Amino acid sequence: MxxxxxxxxxxxxxxxxxxxxxxxxxxxxxxxxxxxxxDTLNELDTSNVQPMAQVLYDAGETATLREDSEIPPLGNAxxxxxxxxxxxxxxxxxxxxxKVNE
Amino acid sequence: MxxxxxxxxxxxxxxxxxxxxxxxEFSAVELTQSALEFAQAENPKTNAxxxxxxxxxLEAAARxxxxxxxxxxxxxxxxxxxxxxxxxxxKGVLTTCGSRLLERYIPPYDATAVIRLEQAGGIILGKTxxxxxxxxxxxxxxxxxxxxxxxxxxxxxxxxxxxxxxAVAQGTAVLALGSDTGGSIRQPASFCGVVGVTPTYGRVSRxxxxxxxxxxxxxxxxxxxxxxxARLLQTIxxxxxxxxxxxxxxxPDYLRALDGQVKGVKIGLPKEYFEGLASETGDLIAKGVExxxxxxxxxxxxxxxxxxxxxxxxxxxxxxxxxxxxxxxxGVRYTTRAQAETLSDMYRSTRGAGxxxxxxxxxxxxxxxxxxxxxxxxxxxxQKVRALIAAxxxxxxxxVDAIVAPVSPFPAxxxxxxxxxxxxxxxxxxxxxxxDLAGIPCMSVPCGKTAAGLPVGMQILTQHFxxxxxxxxxxxxxxxxxxxx
Numbered sequence: 375m376x377x378x379x380x381x382x383x384x385x386x387x388x389x390x391x392x393x394x395x396x397x398x399x400x401x402x403x404x405x406x407x408x409x410x411x412x413d414t415l416n417e418l419d420t421s422n423v424q425p426m427a428q429v430l431y432d433a434g435e436t437a438t439l440r441e442d443s444e445i446p447p448l449g450n451a452x453x454x455x456x457x458x459x460x461x462x463x464x465x466x467x468x469x470x471x472x473k474v475n476e
Numbered sequence: 477m478x479x480x481x482x483x484x485x486x487x488x489x490x491x492x493x494x495x496x497x498x499x500x501e502f503s504a505v506e507l508t509q510s511a512l513e514f515a516q517a518e519n520p521k522t523n524a525x526x527x528x529x530x531x532x533x534l535e536a537a538a539r540x541x542x543x544x545x546x547x548x549x550x551x552x553x554x555x556x557x558x559x560x561x562x563x564x565x566x567k568g569v570l571t572t573c574g575s576r577l578l579e580r581y582i583p584p585y586d587a588t589a590v591i592r593l594e595q596a597g598g599i600i601l602g603k604t605x606x607x608x609x610x611x612x613x614x615x616x617x618x619x620x621x622x623x624x625x626x627x628x629x630x631x632x633x634x635x636x637x638x639x640x641x642x643a644v645a646q647g648t649a650v651l652a653l654g655s656d657t658g659g660s661i662r663q664p665a666s667f668c669g670v671v672g673v674t675p676t677y678g679r680v681s682r683x684x685x686x687x688x689x690x691x692x693x694x695x696x697x698x699x700x701x702x703x704x705x706a707r708l709l710q711t712i713x714x715x716x717x718x719x720x721x722x723x724x725x726x727x728p729d730y731l732r733a734l735d736g737q738v739k740g741v742k743i744g745l746p747k748e749y750f751e752g753l754a755s756e757t758g759d760l761i762a763k764g765v766e767x768x769x770x771x772x773x774x775x776x777x778x779x780x781x782x783x784x785x786x787x788x789x790x791x792x793x794x795x796x797x798x799x800x801x802x803x804x805x806x807g808v809r810y811t812t813r814a815q816a817e818t819l820s821d822m823y824r825s826t827r828g829a830g831x832x833x834x835x836x837x838x839x840x841x842x843x844x845x846x847x848x849x850x851x852x853x854x855x856x857x858x859q860k861v862r863a864l865i866a867a868x869x870x871x872x873x874x875x876v877d878a879i880v881a882p883v884s885p886f887p888a889x890x891x892x893x894x895x896x897x898x899x900x901x902x903x904x905x906x907x908x909x910x911x912d913l914a915g916i917p918c919m920s921v922p923c924g925k926t927a928a929g930l931p932v933g934m935q936i937l938t939q940h941f942x943x944x945x946x947x948x949x950x951x952x953x954x955x956x957x958x959x960x961x
Contacts, residue, residue: 382840389799389843390806390820391836392828400833401840407899408841412788415857418864425859426866428691429677429915429940433724440717452584458813465808470819 376409377402485514486647490556490704493650497544497555504540504555508533508599511557515601515648522624522633524642526562528602529569533557536599543597551597553711558593559649561640562603563610564695565684566590569600573686574608574618574636577830580811587684588719589653589695589712596711601649604639608832609802610655610688612636613663613905616895617834624891625667627931631888634664637698641668644698645931651708652698657688658790659883659908661696662920666883666933669922671705671950672698676941677915678723680709681716689797690721692790692912702921702951706730709943725941733944734951739772741949744876748783749907753882756926761882764923764934767957768880768949778876780868783910785861790909791902792845792858799842805830837898866914869937878949879937882907883920887930907935917943921950923957 382402386393393401447453454460459467484492496502502510512530519525543550560566563573565583572578586594594600607617615623615638623633626646633642637654641664644652654661656674665672673696680695687693697708713727745765750758769775807813807826814825831839845854872879885904894901911918917940920933934953938946 377844381844385840385844385847388847389839390803390823390827391831391839392821392824393836397833397836401837404837404898405841405844408791408902409844411899411903412792412854415785415788415861418782418785418861420857420860420864423860423863425856426863427859428721429866437724438717438720448584455584456581456811457809458807458811467808468817468819468822 376406485510487700488650489701490553490650490707493555497540497550504537504544504599505534507555508537508557511599512601515557515643518646518648521629522626522642522646523621524604524623524633524639524646524648525559525602526572526574526605526620526639527570529566529600532566532569533599533601536594540597540599551595552707553593553651554597556598556650557601558598559602559604559640559643559652560590560600561606561637561652561654563606563655563686564590564653565686566600566603569603571603571686572620573610574606574620575830575832575835576619577805577812578810579619585684588681588716590684592712593653593708598651598711604637604643604652606639607636608835609686609798610636610657610660611798611834611838613659613901614889614894615639615664616891617832619832622891625888627669627929628888630890631930632667632891634667634884634888636660636664637672638664640698641665641670641672644668644670644700650700651704653712654696654698655685656694656696656912657692658794658912659905661694661698662883662908662918662933662935663905665698665920667888667931669925669931669933670698670700671702671919671921672696672933673705673709673919673943674911674917675709675713675943676723676917678721679917679941679943680712681719681722683716683718687801689794690801691797692794694912702947702954703731703734705919706734706947706951723941728944730944730947733948735948736952736955738949738952741773741878741945742876743768743773743775744778744872744879745775746780746783746872746879746881747777748780749881753885755886757882757884757886757932760924760926760932761934764953764957765880768953771952771956776876778872778879780872780910782861782864782868783906786865786910786913787903787906789858789861789865790905790913791841792854793862793913795838795842796846796855797842799839799846802831802835802839834898862913865910869914869916873939877938877945881935881937883933883935884908887926887932911937916940917946919946919950921953
């Protein structure tokens, strides 16, 4: 086994995913198969290969800099328009800090 | 509806639209109304469109008509009905990415490609179905149901740009925008029998393309003819300050490049792509290669030895990047939230309820390969293998001008046939993901049909920024073979 149910639950925790017991069982099996296939990469000796982080870059390093000019932003109301819950110009979320005496 | 529209709407080309408008056979508004009516009536056959944007389409068409009336140039895509994959944002028009999480998301801005095609006179009819967040090879991962293949309704359209490919094949759009991260334009184009182009990485701005795997994502055209795909690519290509990865390289005149001059073009057939391709698909590609030889191309065998590692490499890099990109769907900003007492539970429940099975699988795999202690073994290793795959292509293009290969090992399969075996589904992406990993331009051009009438596409790949050579070859092939439907 490349991955155990315990590891799947740990990774789900890292990924902020609430999964059912069924999903964890299914993912354990799927990830195990995929990770076993991925192991074929170890057949390749890559000790002298530089990792490739991007495909290409065809311009000088300052080419993407632009004039420091004003660009009108979307504005608060538009930026919040898709929020499930907003108020007073902010995204609202469940309380994260409780009062000491509560 | 004028007769010119009603008789030929399913085979209309962008050039015919231009001619029809110029000759005043129909107005852009008339054509748009007809195209919308037709698309809405036909859509239940395939589920290609998720939603239509009639108001925006008719406004755009009215602008085209005003320009024509004023004697102005209405643009190279004037009046052309276009479908846009629902992972590309459209201001004021629902953009769901095929996900329950975004089923009510109305973007506050337009993607650059959308702005450019409307500036060129193009008319966006609506948004097309796709695998959730563009993750899939069959369009079965859409939260809003699969797309049925217009050639065989019990079969998949391919994915993830399945709706865009099906709409163009079905005739409910003349052109479509798709996106390609690991074959998501070429494979559905092949399955549906249309032309699909994945340009060089950076050739088309991704500003407004909802991110899946940022080092691999592309926007590209789908069309019924090579010249129509060239026309749409021309419109959307070129540097965009809003996408820092978009290329500065000048955009050549693609349409002018379609001159049929392919005699002496050196074509490589990678032996790794033809091993085990003893099938109808293999036979059709072989016939296609003979057609290219008859056009005067020089055919030789080449080798891309790292090919067998491409799937493993891709599913590390793509999922790692996806796990980061999809972290933003946390119930705070994008329409859908599960109720919970704590912030942490709210994140987890929202994502657990909102993402479909394939997205969860990829988020999990990506999070795993990036997690503490595994980075070097997986992500770094994959980046090195990616360098080997890119080097294979570099070496090959020192010898040949273009590479010809299959797009998919098989034609469109039955809906439900492969959905329970994710690894087998991933392995079927082998011919298309290499081009994405190397960032080179690649496309699918129709190459005939199987005995059962299922379309098969042939893939053409060229060097970085040589869309010109690729489109020229595809155009010559299309004209010689008469394969384009």
